[in-house]
Amino acid sequence: MNSGRILAIVIGTATVALIVVGTVWPVPSAAAMAGSGSNLLRASSSPQAAVETLANDIAQQAWGKAYSSLANKSEFTELEFVRDLTGTYPSLRTYATLDSFDSRPLHASVDEAQVQLKLRWSTVVGAFLDTRDLRVVRTGDRWAVAWPIVKEARVPPQVIPVNYLRWDVIYRGPEDDWGSQDVEAPHIRIVDMHPVDRSAGVVIMGELLNEDVVPAFVTVKATLLAKDGSAIATEDSFDKISHVLMPKQVTPFLIAFHDVALSEVDNVYMEPSATLIAASADPVIEIEDQRLSPPPGASLSGKLVNQSGQVVNVAHVLGTFYDKNGQVVWVADQYVDRSLLPQTPVAFAISLPADIAVKVSSERAIASTYSSGRFQ
């Protein structure tokens, strides 16, 4: 009874102490996220403080305040500054919120400093990182950031003829007799699949082919079976797959099972499924200059070029990595945070684990896209 009372007192005291510490000495980025950063952060009396104040304003979407604090605002308008951060056309940036930020001084002199700012934006498909190396200059007794503006390319007004190709589907209706066949589901096939033991659990990866002549919405589900035949766990590939497959198109897939050891698994039951959908064969996306960088910081980088006439709002790049025997050794992906304008390259970089990167002999990238206002 006494020990319980002592434990309650200790927990209560620790809670109060942590609240006091968090209030008096907040983490700058956390204070910014809480919306009270401007009062708690230091004034722009140092280069790093100026950068953190700017990041705080960006987090609160106080665009006017952020823009007015810049040292080089004569070089661009406030609208261009906002478009740099949120995108000109609707994209992942448009709906992102700043989750946190880090600043790191690179070097400093009396009147000028270089500070690296890492902005971690949160979106519905995960976070993306926006890293900017900022030049910070002294103006009087204060420091101000010279923002390295990235102006999104503009496409000149023009007409781009598109020979549209799309499939529409008429499904069986309630008035049809019971013998009437419905439209046949697309035929798909797993052309490669194998499980891999990773430290975080078991990963199943492979490739799926749409061998039909119609578009398919595909998913792959896997169930791990124990030696006694019981199911250990069931998972699907979620977004580590391109769900819309055109005829004869191949997508990689990766299914992760956390906290399961491969030694526990006796069998894997795969359930690929396909549904016939109305779809469009456009836009065509070229993936240029794909290059695999070795570790450390192994990544597959390249540029997406939209060869069609419509703006792509969200692009999802999937990278498939093969060993020298042609077997899939990893599948990784990245959502591109900027919209793809016609004929305008947008860079991407997909990171992959260092231990995997050394095994990779070749790679293949595919892109799936979403355009608002277009029926998929």
Next chain:
Amino acid sequence: MRLISTIFLCGLVLAATPLALAQSGGLHLPRAVEAGRAFSIQSAGSGKAVLYIVGLGQVLRRDLQLGETTLFAPGEINNAGHYLAVLVGESSTESSAFDVTAAQPATLSFLAKPSRLPIDLHDGISGVVYVFDPLQNLVLASTPVSLQLGVAGAEQTRTAITHNGVAWVRMNSAAKEGSVQFVARVGEAISTRVIQQVPGDPCHLRMSARPLGERLVVETEPVRDCSGNSLPDGTVVTFTESYEGSASTVDVPLKHGIAQTDMPAYSGAKISVATGVFIGNEIRWGKER
């Protein structure tokens, strides 16, 4: 109320069964009655009685004078099946059974699968036909069903005999792509389905390249299967260009039978083409061409 009447009827049937064996001569029933048709039952003796006709999901009752003929109008018994006639008199009960059979075939339920398949597939198409009369009774009598697949002049025709109301066949898909009608026919009853026969796997994939400014236009010849059918538009063709450790790829759908795109024109680049798991030719561009 329904339960009570059901129990009463079941009891009646059970009570009547032994008598039916002994006194079946009192009721004169037709051996078989066609569903929906009029028919009559002749009783023998004198006095008042009640006649029950008990079938699947249906019971008819008639008050009658023994020795008279009881008429049943068209449409009174529409369901085919095994029926029991029970005659309950003042002093005795007797029963007899008779069958109601389906009328002439009038409608077909036709299951044709799959609705889409590759060309040249042996026994790839199955057709199953259920034959019904106008009152939706399954026609159990053996009935010839004619099944025809294809266009005039190149059709396959089979005749299948129904067993217990069902007939089925397997047929081959044609060597030429296209949608064809699959028709099942019994007398005047016809049912039609559409089967889409699509090209098979690609068998011929060749591309060529030509310069266009600083780019390279790559274009396939018409992509065909092994029977010479053009693969349908929308089929994805992947062009891959490898040059000094970097690669560019484009997934292009076939339009008007060919795939075309442009890629960077690097001298010495290797360009390959594939669709699905089928790999086409390879080009070395520029100085090593």
